[in-house]
Amino acid sequence: MSYEMIAILMFASMLLMLITGQRVFAAIGFVSVAAALLLWGDGAIEMPFNAAFKLFNWYPLLTLPLFIYMGYILSESGIADDLYQAFHVWFGGLKGGLAVGTIVLMVVISAMNGLSVAGMAIGATIALPEMLRRGYDKIMITGVIQAGSSLGILVPPSVVLVLYGMIARQPVGKLWLAGAIPGLMMAAMFIIYIVVRCKLQPNLGPVMPAEDRDIPLREKLKLLRAGIIPFVIFFLMTGLFVMGITSLVESSAVGATAATVAALIKRRLNKQVLENTMRKTLGISCMFMWIILAALCFGSVFDGIGAVRAIESLFITKWDLTPWEVLIMMQLSYLVMGMFLDDTAMLVIVAPLYVPLVKILGFDPIWYGVLYTITCQIAYMTPPFGYNLFLMRAMAPKEIQLTDIYRSIIPFVLVMTLALILVMVFPQIALWLPEYVYSR
Secondary structure (H helix, E strand, O other), X not given: OOHHHHHHHHHHHHHHHHHOXXXXXXXXXXXXXXXXXXXXXXXXXXXXXXXXXXXXXXHHHHHHHHHHHHHHHXXXXXXXXXXXXXHHHHOOOOOOHHHHHHHHHHXXXXXXXXXXXXXXXXXXXXXXXXXXXXXXXXXXXXXXXXXXXXXXXOOOOOHHHHHHHHHHOOOHHHHHHHHHHHHHHHHHHHXXXXXXXXXXXXXXXXXXXXXHHOOOHHHHHHHHHHHHHHHHHHHXXXXXHHOOOOOHHHHHHHHHHHHHHHHXXXXXXXXXXXXXXXXXXXXXXXXXXXXXXXXXXXXXXXXXXXXXXXXXHHHHHHOOOOHHHHHHHHHHHHHHHHOOOXXXXXXXXXXHHHHHHHHHHOOOHHXXXXXXXXXXXXXXXXXXXXXXXXXXXXXXXXXXXXXHHHHHOHHHHHHHHHHHHHHHHOOHHHHHHHHHHHOO
8 A cells, every 4th residue: 555545544534433423532632643554563652652741841832731821721710801892882882892802801811821721711701791781782702702812823922833833843932923913813803803893883893871981080090900910911021022031931930920910919829719720720731732743653653664755746846837836825724724623733733734834835824834733723613513613612601693793703603714814915914023032
């Protein structure tokens, strides 16, 4: 049997297991180990063993549980709720102001957590009911929350970019900096769309009643204090890292400690908050650890059978595609897979193939990591099985139907596609900041 056929059978077996509901790490790990044993015999048992030690020796992996802990303790202690109340008052006088405030909230939550699920949960439970009560169009605001929550996998400290850095063997610090400007650019594009749309159709985002906004300036400024804590934490975590004062792991420890101290100062650090935070942190961290372990083993098998060289030969020699045509095909494959898989599963399935190919084609793997992440954001919201679509359906109130959720994402997917094209055409949008910081 040819190595090409072996690669196809491995992919088919893995996808079949995923479709039947098996856990991602179990499907990937089982196919990897089974293929290794069938190809190379008993000696192949060393492959998962070596992958495990490679995982445990990767120092930046320590950041993963610390960032997840930081996000959950801020969420569980209600600090994110306070922040939304401040946005509610300050943006309420603008047409579509609460939707704009929700996007800003999502950016802050992304900077505190690095996971899209946390932003979705906070937006659906805090912002969505409030905007519905204020007469906002249910279709528009459903799209706002889905689009805003997707920023969690691009704005630093993105957990997905940490995983990409592990699998692609790229510096996580550079990846974070590369994702910062595209993430903020995309948030700004969302805000511009909301403001323009609500100006043209004021009924979609009515202004908040004057009696709700007519509070003394002193009280408004007092509400702003809710935003001080998240921004101080973000500065201590990311700012010190960018200035070269702390390392990546030290920054994650600073963020986790600062979040704990903030909850303590607010007198919200009790046994229940700690227990919920620890349980969720442990569950998410262990899930990612198992997935990375399975991905490393899967990549080792693919390296062993020469699949990367086979795909290079297929795209460049047999099909005679240009590097940009190959890149576009790779991005389209992510969109198709995103209809069925989450971002982590997509990454570990194809990264062992695509990242070496990106280097061969002469593209920057840091830049490609940003392209991958934006494409995942689009795939998250692509019907029929986009990951965010079903998260929203599970969290939204009964008056929001699945058809409303599908309709809500159309303009935001178009905005994200425009952002993807801009980053592809102008790579410096992603590469300027890491080049500037690391050249000093």
